[in-house]
Amino acid sequence: MIQSSSFLEPMSALGYSFYSGVPCSFLKPFINSVINSESLTYVGAASEGEAVGITLGGYLAGEKTVTMCQNSGLGNTVNPLSSLNAPFKIPTLLITTWRGEPGLQDEPQHELMGQITHQLLDTLQIPWLPFPDAKEKIPAVIEEADAYMNEQQLPFALVLSKGVVESCPLDPQKSCLPVDCLQHIQAFSPSENQLTRTQAIEQILQQGSPTDAIIATTGKTGRELFTVDDRDGNLYVVGGMGTAAAIGLGINLVLPEQRVIVLDGDGAALMKLGALATIGNRQPENLLHIILDNEVHDSTGGQATVSPTTQFAAIAAAANYKNVYTAQNQQQLNDCLADEKQRQGPSLLHLKIRPGSPGKLGRPTIKPPQVKERFMNFLASMSTPR
Numbered sequence: 037m038i039q040s041s042s043f044l045e046p047m048s049a050l051g052y053s054f055y056s057g058v059p060c061s062f063l064k065p066f067i068n069s070v071i072n073s074e075s076l077t078y079v080g081a082a083s084e085g086e087a088v089g090i091t092l093g094g095y096l097a098g099e100k101t102v103t104m105c106q107n108s109g110l111g112n113t114v115n116p117l118s119s120l121n122a123p124f125k126i127p128t129l130l131i132t133t134w135r136g137e138p139g140l141q142d143e144p145q146h147e148l149m150g151q152i153t154h155q156l157l158d159t160l161q162i163p164w165l166p167f168p169d170a171k172e173k174i175p176a177v178i179e180e181a182d183a184y185m186n187e188q189q190l191p192f193a194l195v196l197s198k199g200v201v202e203s204c205p206l207d208p209q210k211s212c213l214p215v216d217c218l219q220h221i222q223a224f225s226p227s228e229n230q231l232t233r234t235q236a237i238e239q240i241l242q243q244g245s246p247t248d249a250i251i252a253t254t255g256k257t258g259r260e261l262f263t264v265d266d267r268d269g270n271l272y273v274v275g276g277m278g279t280a281a282a283i284g285l286g287i288n289l290v291l292p293e294q295r296v297i298v299l300d301g302d303g304a305a306l307m308k309l310g311a312l313a314t315i316g317n318r319q320p321e322n323l324l325h326i327i328l329d330n331e332v333h334d335s336t337g338g339q340a341t342v343s344p345t346t347q348f349a350a351i352a353a354a355a356n357y358k359n360v361y362t363a364q365n366q367q368q369l370n371d372c373l374a375d376e377k378q379r380q381g382p383s384l385l386h387l388k389i390r391p392g393s394p395g396k397l398g399r400p401t402i403k404p405p406q407v408k409e410r411f412m413n414f415l416a417s418m419s420t421p422r
Contacts, residue, residue: 039202040069042171043178044076047102050182052129053077054094056087057104058307059336062133062196065204067104067339072207080339082306083278084109088116091128102129107136107153107195108146108275117160117191127185130193131167132157137197144404145254145275157193164193169200206338229365230390233328234260237299239366240326241265243373247418249287249296249411253280253304255335256393257328261299262400268414272400272407278307281315281325287415288320294418295322302329302343309351312384316356321380325352330391338391352384359383 043066055070056079057063070078081087084105091101105113110132121128136142136150149156157164163184168174181192231239237260244250251271252258258272273280284298305312305327315323327348332338349360359379361372369387376383400407 037200037202038168038171038174040066040204043168043174043201044069044073046174046178047129048075050178051100052102054091054099054101055079055104056081056090056094056101057131058082058084058087058106058109059333059339060104060106060109060133060135061336062135062198062200063104063106063131064337064339065201066131066196068204068206068337071339072204080333080341082303082342083308084112085116088113088121088128092116092120092124092126095126095128101127102131103191104131105133107132107134107149109277110149110153110156114156114160117162121191122161125189126191127189128191129181129185130162130191131196132193133196134198140198143274143399153195157195162191162193164195167194167196167200169197230388231366231369232390232392233257233330233334234264234394235366236328236369236387236389237261237264239369240297240299240373243370243377244297245295247295249284249294249415249418250299251280251284251287251296252299253277253301255301255304256397257299257301259397259399260393263394263398266400266402268410269418270407271411272404274400274404278304278311280304281311282308284323284325285311285315285318285320288323289318291415291418292321294415296320296324298323298325300325300327301334302327302331302346302348303333303341305348306341306343306346312352312355312357315382316352319356319358320382323382324376325357325382325384327384327386328389329386330389332391334391334393348386349384352386357382357384361385362388364388 054077058081059067070076079090087103091103094101136146165177168177184192249269252261254273254277280300281298284296288296329343331343349362353360363369363372372385
């Protein structure tokens with residue numbers, strides 16, 4: 037195990053000061069150290085492919101760069117790495133985690149990518165090394181990676197296993213983005229009146245119907261829904277961050293009479309904002325898209341998202357959602373839900389919530405294939421296909 041400074045300091049000495057990525061729990065101490073640093077720049081991206089674009093721009097502007105992501109998001113980087121970095125010959129040090137490492141217990145969504153992570157890098161013709169797990173290994177690894185990138189002008193990858201980097205808390209002063217909101221954007225001011233995610237889910241379930249199909253985005257949203265009320269009509273989207281709204285749309289297009297509630301997160305919604313345009317175009321009448329916005333990547337350590345300056349409701353309105361709502365407390369949430377019930381969708385509700393989750397939060401104990409089967413049976417019993 038190493039301290040993050042043992043890696044960052046020699047990297048800085050070689051000129052690597054510009055970092056971008058999407059958080060992963062394995063990367064948490066490393067990303068936190070970069071964010072905490074006064075001499076390094078970290079740009080939190082909405083998606084892994086976007087992070088590659090950001091570091092590509094940083095390189096063009098004269099910086100040596102590092103791109104960080106979970107291996108689940110490595111697939112998201114394939115297009116820019118192969119169609120931009122390769123033909124333009126633009127290097128970046130790619131640090132990808134090894135979730136689903138064979139022999140280690142992990143979540144089911146990481147199993148396949150854990151088996152093929154190195155093969156995928158080989159297919160992309162990106163040379164790689166294990167991230168150094170001891171201080172004495174760091175110089176040789178950095179030297180080889182830097183030499184390759186300088187000579188070939190192409191990316192080089194390090195694969196980070198679980199527990200390699202010692203924990204590092206995020207500086208509370210750096211836990212939110214240092215940006216002033218425009219005058220017409222209402223800033224998020226946490227208060228006792230704002231709900232936790234669990235409280236919000238409880239209220240949504242109370243205002244809903246047993247016939248509702250509920251799609252919960254990956255991370256703690258699905259885990260908290262499972263803890264509050266595990267039911268046949270719940271789909272826990274354990275992987276594919278950002279796809280919950282698209283899944284809800286697909287269901288509603290085939291089963292237009294089926295009411296579908298999508299429980300999204302700010303980080304997940306930002307990752308695939310294009311889904312809002314598709315929903316607005318296709319006009320699913322029974323789709324309610326709820327964005328539970330706490331302005332952080334709560335499942336990976338609380339790193340800030342860019343949602344403080346993002347008006348999801350205004351974006352949804354511009355994308356042609358029929359009804360848009362914003363809420364910041366329980367009364368507003370209940371009022372919005374009551375009004376939405378009387379209208380045809382698609383509808384979007386942007387709910388500001390407090391960050392954090394219950395201690396010792398459990399995970400779904402039902403495997404994804406079983407969740408799928410019972411959810412499909414639930415839909416079949418509720419609706420008649422178009």
